[in-house]
Structure formats: structure tokens, C-alpha cells
Amino acid sequence: MIQTIHAQEEVTEAEMEENLFDANDAQADSNRRVLEKSGTRAIDIMGAIGSGKTTLVTRMVERMSGRARVAVINGDPVTADDVLPIERQGVPVIQIAANACHLDADLVSRAYAKLPIGELDLILIENVGNLICPAEFKLGSNARVVVISVTEGPWMVRKHPRMFLGARLVVINKLDFAGPMGVDVDQLERDVHMLKPDLKVIKTSCKAGTGLDELADALLAL
Amino acid sequence: MHEFSIASGLVEKVTAFAEERAPIRVLKVRLAIGNLMCIQAEQLAFCYNALTEDTPIGGSSLEIEMVPPVVSCTNCGYTGAPKYWEDPQLLSPVPTMSCPKCGSTTEAIEGDQCSIRTISYAQ
Numbered sequence: 001m002i003q004t005i006h007a008q009e010e011v012t013e014a015e016m017e018e019n020l021f022d023a024n025d026a027q028a029d030s031n032r033r034v035l036e037k038s039g040t041r042a043i044d045i046m047g048a049i050g051s052g053k054t055t056l057v058t059r060m061v062e063r064m065s066g067r068a069r070v071a072v073i074n075g076d077p078v079t080a081d082d083v084l085p086i087e088r089q090g091v092p093v094i095q096i097a098a099n100a101c102h103l104d105a106d107l108v109s110r111a112y113a114k115l116p117i118g119e120l121d122l123i124l125i126e127n128v129g130n131l132i133c134p135a136e137f138k139l140g141s142n143a144r145v146v147v148i149s150v151t152e153g154p155w156m157v158r159k160h161p162r163m164f165l166g167a168r169l170v171v172i173n174k175l176d177f178a179g180p181m182g183v184d185v186d187q188l189e190r191d192v193h194m195l196k197p198d199l200k201v202i203k204t205s206c207k208a209g210t211g212l213d214e215l216a217d218a219l220l221a222l
Numbered sequence: 223m224h225e226f227s228i229a230s231g232l233v234e235k236v237t238a239f240a241e242e243r244a245p246i247r248v249l250k251v252r253l254a255i256g257n258l259m260c261i262q263a264e265q266l267a268f269c270y271n272a273l274t275e276d277t278p279i280g281g282s283s284l285e286i287e288m289v290p291p292v293v294s295c296t297n298c299g300y301t302g303a304p305k306y307w308e309d310p311q312l313l314s315p316v317p318t319m320s321c322p323k324c325g326s327t328t329e330a331i332e333g334d335q336c337s338i339r340t341i342s343y344a345q
Contacts, residue, residue, distance in 0.1 A: 009344045011249060014239070016338040020231050020253075102224055133224035135260045136336070158309070161316045162260045165330070194307050196319040198327040 024137055027105035031140025034112055035123070042123040043219055044103075044139050046163065047147030048156075049129030052173040054082040055206045056147060056215070057124050061091050063216040068121040073111045075103045075128040082126065092116065102134040103127050109140075122220065131160045143222040149174040150183040157191035164195045168222055171215060175205040225262055228336065229269035236279050239341055248282040250342040256289045256333035257317055263288065291317045291333025297326035304328060 019025065035042055047053045057072055064070050071092040076082045077099045086093045094111040096103060108125065115123070125141060127134045131148075146167045148156040151174050157164060164170060170192050178185050189201050202218060204211035232251070240248050251270075255261050263286040270284045293304040298321060305322040306315035321328045 011342055011344050013340050013342045015340055016239075018235060018338045020228055020235070020336045020338065023231065100227075102227075104227075132260050136224065136228075155311075158307075158312060158316070161307070161318075162258060165258060165319055194318060194320070195316075196327050197325060 021136065021138075024105045027109055028138035028140035031105055031109050031112060032142075034109075034117060035140070035142075038118040038120070040117055040120045040123060041222070042125055042139070042141040043222055044125045044127055044134075044141035044144045045147060046127045046131070046134050046144060046167075047129065047149075047171075048131045048152060051129070051147045051149045051152060052206060053126050053129065053147050054085070056171065056173060056204065056212075057126050058085045058089075059206055059212050060124060060216055060219060061086055061089050063212060064122070064220065065089070067216075068220055069119060070122050070124065071115050071120050073103075073108065073115075073123060073125045075100075075107075075126060077128065092120075101128060101130050102137050103139060104137045105139050124219075131156070131163050135163050135166065143168040145169045145171060145219070145222075147171045147173055148188070150178045150181050150185060150188070153181070154183045154187060157188055157195065161195055164192060164199065167196075167199060169200045169202065169218060171211075172201060172203045173206070175203050175210050176208045224260075225265040226269045228261065229266055229273055232266075232270060232338070233273045233277075233279070235338060236274075236282070236341060237277070240279050240343070243343070246343040246345055248279045248341060248343045250283050250285055250340075252285045252287065252339040252341075254287050254289050254335060254337050254339050256291065256330075256335045258291050258330055258333040259336055261336060287339070289333055289335065292331050293319065293321070293328035293333075294331045295321040295324060295326055295328045297321065298324040300324070300328070301331070304330075304333075 074082045075096045083093045083095045267284045274280045294301045300323040304317045305320040308315045
């Protein structure tokens with residue numbers, strides 16, 4: 001008689017509590033320490049493709065000239081379109097041409113290595129154009145800014161609520177198009193404050209020059 | 223599709239865990255994802271399965287628990303569930319940083335994590 005014995009498999013359950021972002025978070029902390037040594041600050045600017053991040057950054061670099069020593073890190077995986085207007089202003093600019101849907105702390109640390117950090121007051125980091133993926137990946141910046149524009153339609157805040165929760169400042173851009181687009185800017189602002197009551201909102205138009213001085217002041221104060 | 227990056231990190235961690243204790247067979251990985259995170263559980267599970275196929279941890283299952291947010295208000299001292307944004311246009315109520323008691327901005331003390339809770343394995 002053949003007897004089959006199925007051995008009772010002993011299952012062990014190991015308690016972990018291991019953060020999946022620990023490597024990125026640790027690198028982000030290290031990035032921040034690099035900046036702290038020289039009192040340099042960094043701002044992570046997030047927003048969808050076409051929201052106007054690059055033009056805003058270019059206008060900010062112009063307005064900060066003489067007020068702060070600025071550098072730009074630009075996350076554009078494909079083109080150099082974004083860095084050229086900034087380079088023309090004689091400001092250090094590093095392009096991160098990673099084929100990624102978000103920047104991470106490691107990519108930013110490599111960009112820092114190429115910048116004269118000790119000679120800088122502020123680094124503007126333009127994240128990859130995407131309003132979902134960058135949210136979880138800390139870069140070690142001092143503050144995060146979200147840029148939305150009225151040309152993206154009236155529902156940008158409620159469609160991407162989680163993006164705004166960690167932001168310190170929201171820019172509603174392309175204000176001059178609000179009329180033609182039929183977008184209620186006040187409603188966009190109410191949506192932002194529904195998510196986070198004290199979140200600062202600045203309305204800008206790069207074409208008309210609206211709100212740009214206010215934005216430069218706010219970024220320098222973040 | 224940042225779920226792929228997250229899944230890659232997860233697979234590295236689980237593989238390292240299995241290698242340290244080799245030979246073991248990883249059966250189940252339990253994750254806790256905070257509801258304030260922009261992480262899609264189904265996509266993460268899909269990426270995990272695709273990345274582990276034909277590897278030493280292949281066949282292990284991923285169980286994802288969504289953790290509801292808990293906020294703390296420095297203005298009125300409230301600690302608990304956040305105020306949810308309810309609107310007919312929203313598919314489900316959206317957690318906000320607004321205090322349900324006084325309306326000030328709160329801080330998240332839970333709901334922004336993404337961590338491995340447990341790994342079950344057989345020798």
C-alpha cells in the first residue's frame with residue numbers, strides 16, 4: 001500500500017513596516033542637507049505639460065535677477081526647448097533628460113553635483129510635466145508649487161486632488177485665457193481651498209505680466 | 223505610470239528578504255497604502271506580478287490594504303478622520319486637509335504611507 005503524506009507547510013509571517021519610499025526619502029533628506037550647508041533653498045514646481053511651467057520659470061529668473069542667485073533644474077525627457085531661454089539669461093541650468101514620468105531624489109542629487117550650490121540662493125526645479133506621478137517622490141526641496149492653467153479646463157483641481165495636498169503654493173496661470181475658455185477662476189480657487197484652506201493661490205498671466213512680481217516675491221519667501 | 227517604479231522597489235526589497243533567508247518560498251506580501259497617496263492598487267499589483275514572473279519570488283501574491291487618513295489640527299486640537307469633499311461630480315468622497323471641526327488646515331498623521339506590512343513565506 002502506497003501512502004502519500006502531504007507535509008504540512010509551515011508558513012511564517014514576518015512583520016516588516018518597511019517604507020517603500022525609504023531609499024528616495026533618504027536621498028531627499030541628503031539633498032536637503034547639501035543645500036542647508038550654504039543656506040540654498042530649492043522649490044519643486046509641478047504641473048501638467050502645457051501648464052506654462054517653463055515660461056513661468058523663465059519670467060521668475062528674469063524677475064529674480066539682482067535679488068537672488070538662481071539656478072534651474074529642468075526635467076524634460078526629450079527636448080532642450082525648456083533650457084534654452086534660461087541659458088540665454090546666463091543662469092546655470094541643468095537638464096535632466098531622464099525618460100521618466102517624475103523626477104526623483106537621485107536624479108536631482110546628480111543635477112546638484114553639477115551646480116555651484118555654494119554660490120546659489122535658490123534652485124527652481126521644474127518637474128516633469130505630469131500632475132499625478134511626481135506627488136510621491138520627494139526631491140528634498142523646501143517647498144512644492146503646483147501650476148495649473150485655465151486652458152486645461154475648469155476641473156484641474158478636483159481631478160488631481162492629491163497633488164495639491166502637499167503643496168505650499170498654487171499658481172493659476174494663463175489668466176488672460178479665462179474668458180475665451182469660459183473657465184471660472186474663482187471656482188478653481190474655491191476647489192483649491194476646499195482641499196487645503198490655507199494654500200496660497202497666485203493668479204498669473206505671462207503674456208499680460210499679471211501676478212509675476214507677486215509670484216517672484218512669494219517664491220523668494222517660501 | 224509611477225506604479226512601475228514603486229513595484230520595482232518593492233520587488234527589490236522582497237527579493238533581498240528572500241535571499242537573506244534562502245531557501246524560502248515567498249507566499250504573500252501585504253502592503254499598506256495611505257489613501258492620500260496617488261497610487262493605484264490594481265496597477266501596482268499588475269506591475270508586481272509582471273516583474274516577479276519567472277523570478278525566485280514568482281507566484282507570490284500581493285495584498286494591498288488602503289489606509290484611511292488621520293489628520294491632526296494644530297488650531298483646535300482635533301485628531302481623527304479628515305473632512306471629505308463630497309460632490310456629485312466626484313466618484314467617491316475625496317479626503318482633504320481641512321479640519322472637520324474648525325476648518326483650518328490640518329496635518330496628515332496617517333494616510334501618506336506606502337509600506338510593506340508583512341511577508342509570509344514557507345521554508
